[in-house]
Amino acid sequence: MPKHIILDTDPGIDDSLAILLALASPEVVLDGISTIHGNASTAQVTTNALAILEFANASHVPVYRGCELPLVQPSLLAPETHGGNGLGYAKLSAPQSRPQVKHGSDYLIESIMSSPNEITLVAIGPLTNIAMAIRKEPRIVQNVKEVFIMGGAIQHTGNTTALAEFNTYVDPHAAHIVFHSGMPMILTPLDVTYECIFLKEDLDRLLKIDSPITKFIADATRFYMEFHDEYQKIDGCVINDPMTLALTFMPEICDYQNLVVDVDISTGVGLGNTFADFYNYEKKQPNMKVALGVRPRMFMELFLERMEKLAKSLL
Ligand code: RIB
Numbered sequence: 339m340p341k342h343i344i345l346d347t348d349p350g351i352d353d354s355l356a357i358l359l360a361l362a363s364p365e366v367v368l369d370g371i372s373t374i375h376g377n378a379s380t381a382q383v384t385t386n387a388l389a390i391l392e393f394a395n396a397s398h399v400p401v402y403r404g405c406e407l408p409l410v411q412p413s414l415l416a417p418e419t420h421g422g423n424g425l426g427y428a429k430l431s432a433p434q435s436r437p438q439v440k441h442g443s444d445y446l447i448e449s450i451m452s453s454p455n456e457i458t459l460v461a462i463g464p465l466t467n468i469a470m471a472i473r474k475e476p477r478i479v480q481n482v483k484e485v486f487i488m489g490g491a492i493q494h495t496g497n498t499t500a501l502a503e504f505n506t507y508v509d510p511h512a513a514h515i516v517f518h519s520g521m522p523m524i525l526t527p528l529d530v531t532y533e534c535i536f537l538k539e540d541l542d543r544l545l546k547i548d549s550p551i552t553k554f555i556a557d558a559t560r561f562y563m564e565f566h567d568e569y570q571k572i573d574g575c576v577i578n579d580p581m582t583l584a585l586t587f588m589p590e591i592c593d594y595q596n597l598v599v600d601v602d603i604s605t606g607v608g609l610g611n612t613f614a615d616f617y618n619y620e621k622k623q624p625n626m627k628v629a630l631g632v633r634p635r636m637f638m639e640l641f642l643e644r645m646e647k648l649a650k651s652l653l
């Protein structure tokens with residue numbers, strides 16, 4: 339039986355690859371998308387989500403516009419990482435479809451409460467929508483099947499500050515609400531995503547197929563690779579979000595530890611820093627499963643194989 343997933347997302351270059359991977363994977367059914375500020379404004383990422391779905395012949399998937407700003411912090415976007423339009427050098431036609439009327443956080447509540455223990459929530463952007471949903475309807479904590487979260491850096495350096503990963507740094511207060519909610523969470527931190535670099539030769543393999551999909555991936559990731567080279571001297575780009583999505587149906591890509599994880603919401607240099615109490619000094623119950631070991635080529639092979647299949651289907 340395929341898993342019913344909702345993507346809470348800020349497309350975003352790697353987010354767009356996660357959407358494509360979801361569409362190309364029979365193990366999951368993409369029930370809907372809620373959009374969130376982050377890589378670009380909520381308006382822009384909502385347009386991008388609609389455009390990507392139409393581009394991939396999946397405009398049947400509903401899109402719900404989410405929160406415009408973090409709960410407490412000022413807005414922080416990432417044009418240097420994802421480009422002004424959020425999709426790097428990729429250009430998609432303006433979408434014909436429009437977002438649903440319902441707010442993204444209300445969509446999360448309605449979906450989870452109407453299908454208890456059925457919905458797998460995949461959070462690959464700042465956690466504002468999910469925090470709002472928890473505050474509006476706390477019972478989603480007991481009714482959601484599981485929550486896969488791309489975010490945090492446990493024993494890895496930050497990618498936005500020296501200590502903090504982007505999604506938790508943009509809205510640390512939302513992350514704090516979600517981390518302390520009791521939801522069944524599986525965290526995919528930078529510790530494992532930075533082991534999975536999408537290389538030029540991986541892109542060259544995809545470009546053997548002359549398809550709008552492979553051209554989109556090339557145009558989007560070329561910008562992303564330039565960012566990684568300039569800012570982090572990485573040859574390639576870190577595709578955090580499709581890796582998080584892949585764990586929903588291929589958990590064996592990673593090894594996990596049940597840990598007590600928290601996020602710093604103090605106003606100092608550690609804001610947004612995520613950390614695990616590996617020795618459990620405070621004798622707390624672990625609040626999440628954390629992916630800390632990874633088989634990089636198992637993930638990359640899956641991703642490439644699914645993108646090749648999708649590209650051939652949309653020639
Ligand atoms: O830190 C990486 C995460 O922040 C990814 O989800 C990326 O898309 C951005 O949202």
Ligand code: CA
Nearest residue numbers: 350353462463
């Ligand atoms: Ca993202």
